[in-house]
Amino acid sequence: MSSITLGRYVPRDTFIHRLDPRVKILSLILLMVAIFISYSTWEMTFIIGGILALFIFLLALISNTSFKALFKSLRAMWFLIIFLLLVNVLVKPKDAQWVAFSIGSLNIYWESIFQSLKIILRLFLMVSLTMILTTSTKPLDLTYALEWYMKPLKFIKFPTHEVAMTISIALRFIPTLLNEVERIMKAQTSRGVDFKHGRISSRFKAIISLIVPLFIASFQRAEELADSMEARGYNPKAKRTTYHKLRFSVNDLFAFILCGAFMAATIVFTVMDFTIKTPLFVPWLVIGCFCVLVYLFGLGAANARRYKK
Numbered sequence: 589m590s591s592i593t594l595g596r597y598v599p600r601d602t603f604i605h606r607l608d609p610r611v612k613i614l615s616l617i618l619l620m621v622a623i624f625i626s627y628s629t630w631e632m633t634f635i636i637g638g639i640l641a642l643f644i645f646l647l648a649l650i651s652n653t654s655f656k657a658l659f660k661s662l663r664a665m666w667f668l669i670i671f672l673l674l675v676n677v678l679v680k681p682k683d684a685q686w687v688a689f690s691i692g693s694l695n696i697y698w699e700s701i702f703q704s705l706k707i708i709l710r711l712f713l714m715v716s717l718t719m720i721l722t723t724s725t726k727p728l729d730l731t732y733a734l735e736w737y738m739k740p741l742k743f744i745k746f747p748t749h750e751v752a753m754t755i756s757i758a759l760r761f762i763p764t765l766l767n768e769v770e771r772i773m774k775a776q777t778s779r780g781v782d783f784k785h786g787r788i789s790s791r792f793k794a795i796i797s798l799i800v801p802l803f804i805a806s807f808q809r810a811e812e813l814a815d816s817m818e819a820r821g822y823n824p825k826a827k828r829t830t831y832h833k834l835r836f837s838v839n840d841l842f843a844f845i846l847c848g849a850f851m852a853a854t855i856v857f858t859v860m861d862f863t864i865k866t867p868l869f870v871p872w873l874v875i876g877c878f879c880v881l882v883y884l885f886g887l888g889a890a891n892a893r894r895y896k897k
Contacts, residue, residue, distance in 0.1 A: 596763045598723045603839065604651040605724045609733035611840040615847035616721050619644075622854040623713045628861050630702045635864075636854060637709045639877060643850070644716045646881070651724045658719055665715070669708055676704040722759065731756035732834055750824050757813070765806060772801050846880070 599605075604612075623640060627633045648655065679700075731752045738748035781794045853876070856862070864870065 596723060597726055598652075598654075600652045600724070602651050602724070604647065604720070606839070607724075607843055608834055608836055608840045609725050609729040610736055610834060611836070611844050612721055612725055613730070613733050613737070615843060616717055618847040618851040619717055620714065622851045623710055623717075625854045625858050627858060629863050630706075631864055632857065632862065633702075633706055634709070635873075636857065637706070637713070639873075640713055640850070641709070642877075643880065644713060644720070647720055648716065651720055653720055653723055658716060665711060669711070672707050673704045676700045676707070727756045727760040729832070729834075730759060732832070736834065747824070753824070761809070764809070765802070768805050768809075769798070769802060772798055772805070 619640070623637075627636065647653075648658065734755055735748055735752035738746065738752065741748050776794070776797055781797055782790070860866075
């Protein structure tokens with residue numbers, strides 16, 4: 589359970605940490621659109637996916653995100669990845685023509701393999717982006733950003749503050765509950781409960797012995813949180829002020845333009861049906877990647893100098 593790092597804020601002094609949380613959320617949405625856009629050929633799918641993977645890798649470097657923690661988070665998805673591989677390999681895709689190899693009477697098509705790789709790549713990019721957001725943004729700042737985006741809904745009496753606070757508390761308590769799960773597992777293991785070996789029935793009973801105390805501990809923490817908020821006079825209906833005011837800066841504008849350019853480029857590639865054989869596609873792609881790399885390496889160098897000071 590400790591391998592799951594979603595929701596764990598890591599305090600740093602980096603360029604991405606200093607960005608406005610509203611820009612971070614919007615940039616995340618823009619990059620998610622770029623990740624899940626489909627292309628006309630498999631070559632374009634993996635080329636654009638590789639460029640996005642390189643971009644996210646550089647973002648992780650700039651934000652000082654732990655790659656060890658990132659790969660641990662991805663390791664928790666191995667079961668889902670294997671399941672998707674089996675489904676895509678065993679089920680013949682539509683209009684499949686190229687047979688990669690055969691297992692008896694079962695034909696495995698290249699289209700199935702490419703489809704599986706595309707899904708795995710998208711999962712990797714999605715988890716990586718989400719982790720960069722949660723590790724570089726305080727939960728309270730996420731609350732302010734979400735509430736700011738939901739302000740227009742106040743005209744229809746939508747409880748924007750309550751919803752934003754609920755999401756923030758949920759994100760905040762993800763690592764707390766994971767630590768609680770780890771503590772309960774160690775306690776149950778010391779009492780002779782085996783979570784990794786034995787028959788399915790015995791392992792199911794072991795999981796039950798984990799779930800019951802976890803629910804009790806969760807309800808206790810929820811009650812303590814409610815009591816502490818009530819003792820401090822928290823009133824969701826009252827007009828609230830914030831100590832930390834969110835302000836846009838020039839860096840936020842540059843970050844938004846960069847992520848918006850990525851999304852716009854992917855949409856243009858899809859609508860115009862670009863391929864590797866399209867005239868001037870490769871030169872412009874190389875120029876664009878070079879400009880992005882120079883921009884990101886410049887940010888990384890400036891951040892490194894500031895971090896040393």
